[in-house]
Amino acid sequence: xxxxxxxxxxxxxxxxxxxxxxxxxxxxxxxxxxxxxxxxxxxxxxxxxxxxxxxxxxxxxxxxxxxxxxxxxxxxxxxxxxxxxxxxxxxxxxxxxxxxxxxxxxxxxxxxxxxxxxxxxxxxxxxxxxxxxxxxxxxxxxxxxxxxxxxxxxxxxxxxxxxxxxxxxxxxxxxxxxxxxxxxxxxxxxxxxxxxxxxxxxxxxxxxxxxxxxxxxxxxxxxxxxxxxxxxxxxxxxxxxxxxxxxxxxxxxxxxxxxxxxxxxxxxxxxxxxxxxxxxxxxxxxxxxxxxxxxxxxxxxxxxxxxxxxxxxxxxxxxxxxxxxxxxxxxxxxxxxxxxxxxxxxxxxxxxxxxxxxxxxxxxxxxxxxxxxxxxxxxxxxxxxxxxxxxxxxxxxxxxxxxxxxxxxxxxxxxxxxxxxxxxxxxxxxxxxxxxxxxxxxxxxx
Amino acid sequence: xxxxxxxxxxxxxxxxxxxxxxxxxxxxxxxxxxxxxxxxxxxxxxxxxxxxxxxxxxxxxxxxxxxxxxxxxxxxxxxxxxxxxxxxxxxxxxxxxxxxxxxxxxxxxxxxxxxxxxxxxxxxxxxxxxxxxxxxxxxxxxxxxxxxxxxxxxxxxxxxxxxxxxxxxxxxxxxxxxxxxxxxxxxxxxxxxxxxxxxxxxxxxxxxxxxxxxxxxxxxxxxxxxxxxxxxxxxxxxxxxxxxxxxxxxxxxxxxxxxxxxxxxxxxxxxxxxxxxxxxxxxxxxxxxxxxxxxxxxxxxxxxxxxxxxxxxxxxxxxxxxxxxxxxxxxxxxxxxxxxxxxxxxxxxxxxxxxxxxxxxxxxxxxxxxxxxxxxxxxxxxxxxxxxxxxxxxxxxxxxxxxxxxxxxxxxxxxxxxxxxxxxxxxxxxxxxxxxxxxxxxxxxx
Numbered sequence: 045x046x047x048x049x050x051x052x053x054x055x056x057x058x059x060x061x062x063x064x065x066x067x068x069x070x071x072x073x074x075x076x077x078x079x080x081x082x083x084x085x086x087x088x089x090x091x092x093x094x095x096x097x098x099x100x101x102x103x104x105x106x107x108x109x110x111x112x113x114x115x116x117x118x119x120x121x122x123x124x125x126x127x128x129x130x131x132x133x134x135x136x137x138x139x140x141x142x143x144x145x146x147x148x149x150x151x152x153x154x155x156x157x158x159x160x161x162x163x164x165x166x167x168x169x170x171x172x173x174x175x176x177x178x179x180x181x182x183x184x185x186x187x188x189x190x191x192x193x194x195x196x197x198x199x200x201x202x203x204x205x206x207x208x209x210x211x212x213x214x215x216x217x218x219x220x221x222x223x224x225x226x227x228x229x230x231x232x233x234x235x236x237x238x239x240x241x242x243x244x245x246x247x248x249x250x251x252x253x254x255x256x257x258x259x260x261x262x263x264x265x266x267x268x269x270x271x272x273x274x275x276x277x278x279x280x281x282x283x284x285x286x287x288x289x290x291x292x293x294x295x296x297x298x299x300x301x302x303x304x305x306x307x308x309x310x311x312x313x314x315x316x317x318x319x320x321x322x323x324x325x326x327x328x329x330x331x332x333x334x335x336x337x338x339x340x341x342x343x344x345x346x347x348x349x350x351x352x353x354x355x356x357x358x359x360x361x362x363x364x365x366x367x368x369x370x371x372x373x374x375x376x377x378x379x380x381x382x383x384x385x386x387x388x389x390x391x392x393x394x395x396x397x398x399x400x401x402x403x404x405x406x407x408x409x410x411x412x413x414x415x416x417x418x419x420x421x422x423x424x425x426x427x428x429x430x431x432x433x434x435x436x437x438x439x440x441x442x443x444x445x446x447x448x449x450x451x452x453x454x455x456x457x458x459x460x461x462x463x464x465x466x467x468x469x470x471x472x473x474x475x476x477x478x479x480x481x482x483x484x485x486x487x488x489x490x
Numbered sequence: 491x492x493x494x495x496x497x498x499x500x501x502x503x504x505x506x507x508x509x510x511x512x513x514x515x516x517x518x519x520x521x522x523x524x525x526x527x528x529x530x531x532x533x534x535x536x537x538x539x540x541x542x543x544x545x546x547x548x549x550x551x552x553x554x555x556x557x558x559x560x561x562x563x564x565x566x567x568x569x570x571x572x573x574x575x576x577x578x579x580x581x582x583x584x585x586x587x588x589x590x591x592x593x594x595x596x597x598x599x600x601x602x603x604x605x606x607x608x609x610x611x612x613x614x615x616x617x618x619x620x621x622x623x624x625x626x627x628x629x630x631x632x633x634x635x636x637x638x639x640x641x642x643x644x645x646x647x648x649x650x651x652x653x654x655x656x657x658x659x660x661x662x663x664x665x666x667x668x669x670x671x672x673x674x675x676x677x678x679x680x681x682x683x684x685x686x687x688x689x690x691x692x693x694x695x696x697x698x699x700x701x702x703x704x705x706x707x708x709x710x711x712x713x714x715x716x717x718x719x720x721x722x723x724x725x726x727x728x729x730x731x732x733x734x735x736x737x738x739x740x741x742x743x744x745x746x747x748x749x750x751x752x753x754x755x756x757x758x759x760x761x762x763x764x765x766x767x768x769x770x771x772x773x774x775x776x777x778x779x780x781x782x783x784x785x786x787x788x789x790x791x792x793x794x795x796x797x798x799x800x801x802x803x804x805x806x807x808x809x810x811x812x813x814x815x816x817x818x819x820x821x822x823x824x825x826x827x828x829x830x831x832x833x834x835x836x837x838x839x840x841x842x843x844x845x846x847x848x849x850x851x852x853x854x855x856x857x858x859x860x861x862x863x864x865x866x867x868x869x870x871x872x873x874x875x876x877x878x879x880x881x882x883x884x885x886x887x888x889x890x891x892x893x894x895x896x897x898x899x900x901x902x903x904x905x906x907x908x909x910x911x912x913x914x915x916x917x918x919x920x921x922x923x924x925x926x927x928x929x930x931x932x933x934x935x936x
Contacts, residue, residue, distance in 0.1 A: 143837070143847070143848075143849065144835075144837050144849075147837060147839075148835075148836060148837025149837065150836065150837075152837055193877075194877050194904060195904065207803065208803065209801075209802050209803020209804070209806070210802070210803070211801035211802060211803050211804050211876035211877065211903075212803035212804055212807075212876075213803075214801075214876045214877045214903055214904065215803075215804060215876060215903055215922075218903055218904060260803060262803070262806060286807075288803055288806035288807050288810065289806050289809075289810065290810045290813075291809065291810050291812075291813030291814070292813065293809040293810075293812065293813055293819035293841075293842060296841050296842075326807065326810075326811065326922070326924040327804075327807055327922045327923065327924060328774070328922055328924070328925075355655075355657035355660075356655050356656070356657060357653065357654065357655020357656070357657050357658035357659075357661075357706060357708070357734055358655070358657050358658055358661060358773075360655070360708060360734035360735050361658075361732075361734050361772065361773055363735075363737065363739040363742075364734065364735065364736045364737050364739075364772075365772065366737075366739065367736075367737030367738065367739055368737070373739035389590075389594075390594060390596065391589065391590050391593060391594025391595065391596075391598055393593075395739075395742050396739060396742075401589070402589075403589065403590075430657035430658075430660045430661060431639075431640050431657065431660045457657075457660055457661055457664055458640060458641065458660065458664060476661075476772070476773045476774055477773065478772040478773060478774070479774075
């Protein structure tokens with residue numbers, strides 16, 4: 045078994061599935077099916093009191109040899125036996141996905157304490173209970189999917205995501221798919237009886253697969269240590285946090301949901317700021333911040349932008365958003381205009397936005413865009429294209445950006461060819477003109 | 491030909507397409523193909539100087555008999571001849587889709603004046619120039635698509651949408667598809683040389699097909715008349731407006747884009763408020779407001795809401811958003827708790843959010859939801875479900891809402907069965923938990 049618990053969690057060689065079920069629709073069936081179906085090449089051992097064969101694999105009633113990772117999906121009252129079995133066999137990490145523990149109060153609290161005691165006595169780390177499991181990119185598109193999820197995105201990339209909430213994990217996965225966000229690892233922390241978000245975060249500073257950390261937290265029990273750890277990680281890679289339970293009602297809900305003490309939000313916010321963590325206001329802003337952080341957008345970007353477009357109305361909205369967020373929209377310099385005028389139609393609007401117009405010949409895109417990128421009055425560019433899916437647009441933006449190194453963000457609508465080129469170049473693509481500008485502004489002046 | 495110009499525009503019996511082209515990829519080809527391909531059963535006459543046959547229809551070089559609506563897609567310098575031909579034949583309305591007029595300055599301005607003079611002399615109304623055309627639901631899923639668009643949604647419904655910007659029309663259509671918004675009519679106004687947004691708006695007060703008016707405007711030339719007309723329409727149906735060109739840069743861009751004088755935004759905002767128009771801050775807020783207005787959500791809704799869910803984390807975010815927007819989240823009353831407790835698991839969180847938990851038996855959803863809806867402490871409900879696509883959830887929400895009449899909004903993720911039931915009942919579905927709450931709050935206290 046792995047010597048480090050974090051390797052056993054994110055790169056296990058062997059996995060046991062307690063509560064593996066033959067019956068479709070049961071969570072224990074989904075869990076086993078997910079585990080064996082995404083290219084995981086290690087050993088997978090179903091554990092079921094009835095034995096027999098499940099999804100073509102012989103089930104054992106008790107683990108005979110240790111595995112790196114035990115996934116436990118059994119009713120709460122039977123979870124202590126499963127955890128004890130995994131601990132006795134010498135497993136490194138157990139994830140209890142089942143619910144009915146600390147978040148349920150009463151007996152649940154005692155059951156959770158029992159799980160923790162068994163795990164600690166054996167030196168086994170415990171994830172959960174009351175969580176959605178783990179997802180990790182292993183190599184070459186092979187994944188370990190040890191989750192309850194109905195669907196997970198399997199585009200590899202730099203984002204490691206932690207969530208106390210399972211359902212928010214679903215929201216994240218859905219957005220990741222829409223935005224083409226690539227994932228490295230995901231773990232759902234649930235009640236965090238043993239392993240906390242801070243524990244995982246501490247291991248991510250040196251994790252080469254993780255380029256960006258994204259966290260949804262409802263409460264941070266070990267606030268002082270979190271700030272210390274987060275500061276260390278945030279110095280090396282972006283850490284984006286969404287905090288649920290900011291107000292009183294939200295905090296009460298968080299308490300009954302994952303048993304978290306959400307605490308006073310002003311204090312939490314100050315702690316995030318001290319730690320250098322990017323805190324998002326709501327879920328949309330969280331996904332925007334992760335989209336920006338997961339791209340090649342440099343952390344430091346100046347406030348003077350050009351909105352470069354062939355789509356008038358959406359660019360007017362981008363200009364409005366730029367002014368709201370304190371970015372500057374200077375007009376192109378005379379030398380830039382002199383380069384642009386012979387390339388674009390007479391009626392092209394060469395203010396800022398720089399609107400080449402849909403009538404601009406596609407072979408003029410690249411030199412025209414290069415003229416704008418070359419203008420020393422601009423620190424960065426917001427590229428906007430609605431519906432004109434000509435390859436030259438994507439080629440023009442990526443070439444001019446590569447030549448000048450100027451930070452670029454994009455809003456693209458119904459232009460799949462352009463979008464693929466732009467994404468492949470590491471340019472973040474947002475879901476509205478205003479969000480593209482806000483995504484740029486997030487890091488402006490840093 | 492129709493006696494009222496607005497009928498000729500939105501329900502024409504006959505259409506001419508000037509500049510109809512045989513060549514795929516040309517706008518004049520797209521326009522003709524769109525016109526004949528969405529179930530329009532009236533006469534369609536291609537007009538082309540070369541004559542011949544286009545898409546199986548004989549083309550004429552000049553119109554011999556009047557049609558209701560002339561769609562004109564020819565180079566700017568040839569547009570006056572086309573408009574003159576349509577006027578001479580006795581057409582009721584001409585839409586000039588081509589660009590290179592007022593928005594281009596110089597000769598373009600003179601050309602636009604000429605179009606206007608020809609149309610006015612003949613008593614023909616002119617839409618555009620520099621626009622994307624018209625889309626109208628005729629009956630039973632048959633549409634007139636007289637647009638340049640690469641794709642338009644064809645789900646019939648109550649929303650009539652006007653846009654000065656063509657590309658923003660594309661954004662609207664894309665969102666309408668994602669959100670299942672049903673359309674009645676769309677017209678792109680472009681430079682609005684003759685027919686303005688105010689002119690169309692005036693005709694929509696009595697238009698039975700229009701339940702909601704959505705407008706994207708860059709400038710309002712006839713501000714005083716707009717306020718008068720908008721007040722009259724807004725008294726009968728919701729009018730939602732997004733104003734582009736709010737700041738200085740945006741206003742400059744709007745001027746070169748559609749030749750609009752965007753004006754000082756504070757004055758415009760005050761005018762919108764006087765008129766009873768709902769003004770959206772940005773494009774997301776605009777789509778949210780239209781989603782709410784196009785649903786069965788009553789205009790007046792009280793501020794005390796229950797967040798009713800089986801998804802913990804997203805509901806905590808909804809609770810946070812409710813507090814931010816000034817809504818109240820009271821706990822269920824004792825009588826409600828007494829009805830809920832026997833129905834849901836012991837560990838269900840019966841605060842507010844009311845989290846029935848994913849383990850709640852589906853046949854308990856309807857009575858449990860009914861208990862919450864019956865609670866006199868609640869004015870409305872925010873329903874949230876991530877990933878648990880059981881029919882009973884949708885049935886429970888719609889039955890309890892129908893029985894109590896309480897305003898309901900929803901956030902749903904990856905639950906197609908539930909979503910269809912909920913939408914069919916007229917409940918608006920938003921794209922995040924926070925947006926669902928904001929959608930409710932938009933009308934709270936009115």
